[in-house]
Amino acid sequence: MxxxxxxxxxxxxxxxxxxxxxxxxxxxxxxxxxxxxxxxxxxxxxxxxxxxxxxxxxxxxxxxxxxxxxxxxxxxxxxxxxxxxxxxxxxxxxxxxxxxxxxxxxxxxxxxxxxxxxxxxxxxxxxxxxxxxxxxxxxxxxxxxxxxxxxxxxxxxxxxxxxxxxxxxxxxxxxxxxxxxxxxxxxxxxxxxxxxxxxxxxxxxxxYTQKLDIEVLGEQSHTGATAMADRHDALIAAAKIVLMVNDVTTQFEEESLVSSVGQLTLEPNSPIVVPRRVRLIADLRSGDPQIVQAARTTLLTKIAALAEEHDIQINVTDFDIRPxxxxxxxxxxxxxxxxxxxxxxxxxxxxxxxxxxxxxxxxxxxxxxxxxxxxxxxxxxxxxxxxxxxxxxxxxxxxxxxxxxxxxxxxxxxxxxxxxx
Known part of the structure; x- marks a missing residue:
């Protein structure tokens, strides 16, 4: 042909x-x-x-x-x-x-x-x-x-x-x-x-591939009327998690681990409402499964500390793990x-x-x-x-x-x- x-x-x-x-x-x-x-x-x-x-x-x-x-x-x-x-x-x-x-x-x-x-x-x-x-x-x-x-x-x-x-x-x-x-x-x-x-x-x-389904649960409130000290902003915490997922790669040899947050959704997604819920997917990949597991452990520890710091709930679920x-x-x-x-x-x-x-x-x-x-x-x-x-x-x-x-x-x-x- x-x-x-x-x-x-x-x-x-x-x-x-x-x-x-x-x-x-x-x-x-x-x-x-x-x-x-x-x-x-x-x-x-x-x-x-x-x-x-x-x-x-x-x-x-x-x-x-x-x-x-x-x-x-x-x-x-x-x-x-x-x-x-x-x-x-x-x-x-x-x-x-x-x-x-x-x-x-x-x-x-x-x-x-x-x-x-x-x-x-x-x-x-x-x-x-x-x-x-x-x-x-x-x-x-x-x-x-x-x-x-x-x-x-x-x-x-x-x-x-x-x-x-x-x-x-x-x-x-x-x-x-x-x-x-x-x-x-x-x-x-x-x-x-x-x-x-x-x-x-x-x-x-x-x-090796490992994904994390991360749900950040804060409290919905008015962006203009709620005092900053009284807010439980799910998106602020989620933004910090995005940076964590990126920065965790620096703990390992260059290019031995790649990571990203490729999808993020928030509720209620209104310009005058502090977000109450954010869901994001973190993707971790490496040629060495132990590197992925070490990165996962680091992220879980930091996410738990973040939840306590912001007085919110963060649920993390493993999914789509591929050897x-x-x-x-x-x-x-x-x-x-x-x-x-x-x-x-x-x-x-x-x-x-x-x-x-x-x-x-x-x-x-x-x-x-x-x-x-x-x-x-x-x-x-x-x-x-x-x-x-x-x-x-x-x-x-x-x-x-x-x-x-x-x-x-x-x-x-x-x-x-x-x-x-």
Whole structure:
């Protein structure tokens, strides 16, 4: 399949939910997400493949060569962050679609069906911006999250994921494909490949992730009539917590811990009312779980002292804890050999961000590949990777998918086939 066809498709999808500064806003199960899903479904139909949509909204384009055989999955996600970039996730889906068609053409030309079929997947709600937690669809598929519990998750407006998927017509009932392996390509979302002028990153492990759901409970009062000494301002305390979450990183070796507060809501959110309740989410990540635990302990101690100082209540709940996942060595070697055969450079690299491949790696051998990101920025409109790097990644994903459907990473003696979850 010519590279121009891939680029035409990629840049067309980037117009769906486009923002003024060349980003996209396609949060999960919104009208904009529905338009990209419609496009995906039409592409699968036009290619002559079979579309399945499962109970959490994951979409699968099935290519069947060998009746009854399980599938190799390739793909990523089409949903985005609010005011997000047009590459994160979408590149992996578009590259997977065209890599799958390339492999299909190779199979047709050979006249010999491989042992495994192939499926392209668009995972639901990888970003988690509207419905936390993130990496939802693939985690349900992998059995890490309960489907009904995830469908009952609500956004800030109180709409459930179940209702939102139903509203856009993508609350499916189709069976999930039995799966033997998974591959995903993605922009790096970091500066390593660009800085070192390396074409491909082969991901060998994920970082440890720990989130804290923090509820600050003060007392609502009049901003003009209440004496300063009589106030129990939840937002003042929450602001100090935001700084604590940022400053805790300085207690450890540089870049060994990253942290942030990415979401904050307050009540009643009136210009003349002292806030009574603030809820914020703190995100702690490191390649060393002990560093995250030490940072967590420090924060809990400081937050308890803050609550006493301000005479308010602060509740802290652990959630979305994700251990380090190591990708299989034989998958790393397969990817590295494919890179070398294409005359490209590569290095092993860790992913600090979460990805669907990390969830899938719990149940089947998985391969995660990166292409360079300009300036390392992501989750913003300035996110960018070049056409040339995207096409290079497509060539590599085609070769990796070809090897996987021909039995790479899978042996009948040692590797089970993971059927519907």
């Amino acid at each position: 010519p590279a121009n066809d891939f680029l035409t498709d990629f840049h067309h999808v980037a117009t769906i939910g486009a923002t003024p500064r060349n980003g996209v806003d396609r949060q999960a199960a919104t009208a904009e997400d529905a338009l990209t899903r419609d496009w995906f479904a039409a592409w699968i139909h036009d290619a002559g493949y079979t579309l399945h949509v499962d109970g959490i909204g994951n979409m699968f384009g099935l290519i069947d060569w060998t009746p009854g055989a399980p599938y190799v999955l390739v793909g990523s996600h089409l949903d985005s962050q609010p005011l997000g970039g047009r590459f994160d996730g979408a590149y992996g889906v578009l590259a997977a679609l065209h890599a799958a068609r390339n492999v299909d053409q190779l199979v047709t030309e050979s006249g010999q069906a491989p042992p495994f079929n192939l499926a392209v997947v668009n995972w639901f709600n990888e970003e988690g911006g509207r419905f936390p937690p993130s990496v939802m669809g693939s985690s349900v598929f992998a059995g890490l999250f309960d489907e009904d519990r995830m469908l009952d998750t609500t956004d800030l407006a109180g709409i459930t994921a179940r209702a939102a998927l139903s509203e856009i017509g993508y609350l499916g009932t189709d069976p999930r494909p039995a799966t033997v392996s998974y591959a995903e390509i993605h922009i790096e979302q970091g500066r390593i490949l660009e800085r070192e002028e390396i074409a491909i990153g082969v991901v060998d492990r994920s970082w 380090i996942r190591y990708f299989p060595e034989d998958g790393l070697q397969l990817a590295e050999a494919a890179v070398a055969n294409l005359g490209l450079s590569s290095r092993r690299i860790r992913t600090m961000a979460g990805h669907d491949s990390v969830a899938m790696n719990n149940i089947v051998p998985s391969i995660m590949l990166f292409i360079p990101s300009i300036d390392g920025v992501s989750h913003c409109e300035r996110e960018f990777s070049t056409d040339s790097d995207m096409v290079t990644g497509l060539r590599l994903l085609t070769e990796v998918a070809r090897q996987l459907v021909n039995g790479a990473l899978v042996t009948t003696a040692s590797t089970p086939v993971y059927a519907e979850v």
